[in-house]
Amino acid sequence: MTRTRFAPSPNGSLHLGHAYAAIVAHDLAHERGGEFLVRIEDIDGARSRQELAEEALKDLAWLGLAWDGPVRIQSRNVTAHVAAGERLKAMGLLYPCRCTRAEIAANATRMGPDGPVYPGTCNHRALDPEGAAWRIDMEAAISRAGPLTWEDGRAGVQLADPAPYGDVVLLRKDLPGSYHLAATLDDAADGITLVTRGMDLFGASHIHRLLQALLALPVPTWHHHPLLVEPDGRKLAKRRGSPSLADRRRAGEDGPALAAALRAHAFPAGLSLGEGVA
Numbered sequence: 001m002t003r004t005r006f007a008p009s010p011n012g013s014l015h016l017g018h019a020y021a022a023i024v025a026h027d028l029a030h031e032r033g034g035e036f037l038v039r040i041e042d043i044d045g046a047r048s049r050q051e052l053a054e055e056a057l058k059d060l061a062w063l064g065l066a067w068d069g070p071v072r073i074q075s076r077n078v079t080a081h082v083a084a085g086e087r088l089k090a091m092g093l094l095y096p097c098r099c100t101r102a103e104i105a106a107n108a109t110r111m112g113p114d115g116p117v118y119p120g121t122c123n124h125r126a127l128d129p130e131g132a133a134w135r136i137d138m139e140a141a142i143s144r145a146g147p148l149t150w151e152d153g154r155a156g157v158q159l160a161d162p163a164p165y166g167d168v169v170l171l172r173k174d175l176p177g178s179y180h181l182a183a184t185l186d187d188a189a190d191g192i193t194l195v196t197r198g199m200d201l202f203g204a205s206h207i208h209r210l211l212q213a214l215l216a217l218p219v220p221t222w223h224h225h226p227l228l229v230e231p232d233g234r235k236l237a238k239r240r241g242s243p244s245l246a247d248r249r250r251a252g253e254d255g256p257a258l259a260a261a262l263r264a265h266a267f268p269a270g271l272s273l274g275e276g277v278a
Contacts, residue, residue: 007183012052016228080185095137195222228271
């Protein structure tokens with residue numbers, strides 16, 4: 001059975017880009033007689049706010065999207081995130097790191113898909129792990145896992161290639177798991193068989209496929225959809241003040257009509273679908 005999910009972080013209000021992503025996940029599940037879940041990814045410290053989680057659920061209901069079963073709460077799964085981190089440490093695949101972003105930018109020798117690639121400064125160093133972030137030794141992890149593939153519903157079969165991202169952080173200084181580790185574990189725990197998300201996260205799926213192999217997790221299919229972008233080609237973003245769904249809802253706009261327009265790609269003036277990363 002197909003099972004998808006929409007997993008917003010309650011650190012800002014949802015906008016039209018979120019609405020489009022939720023509709024894609026909802027419709028793909030229901031077209032296949034499956035289930036659509038909602039998971040609130042609320043482990044980002046003080047930035048996560050309960051009132052924004054509640055607002056997001058009201059926005060989804062206003063759009064006419066119904067989810068199956070109770071809302072999943074990511075913070076309730078942190079014990080599993082910690083346990084997975086310990087397993088990876090026991091495999092010798094994680095190492096502590098105290099480098100700042102400025103230090104990484106200054107010492108990086110190459111650029112990756114997400115910016116300066118961490119140069120491995122702390123790998124093989126004897127560091128006090130207390131209060132440090134933990135990075136994956138990407139070369140060692142790839143060697144251990146061997147060749148891997150994954151399938152995207154739009155792009156077809158992909159050869160997993162997480163190497164360009166370098167030794168990414170899996171355990172943050174302030175959190176039991178980074179996005180990469182937490183999302184991968186939670187999708188497995190929730191029985192997600194089709195991971196839907198925007199093209200800006202296409203590269204992350206290479207990393208997640210590696211983690212699935214290392215932690216013996218089930219492998220879903222992916223569906224990376226185009227992004228809803230502004231006239232300058234940038235995706236809609238909370239930090240740039242893109243109009244929120246809550247504002248539209250409170251102004252009396254018709255939610256199901258808006259959802260129908262998004263399904264038909266009848267976007268508000270100036271917005272369009274684009275494949276690029278912003």
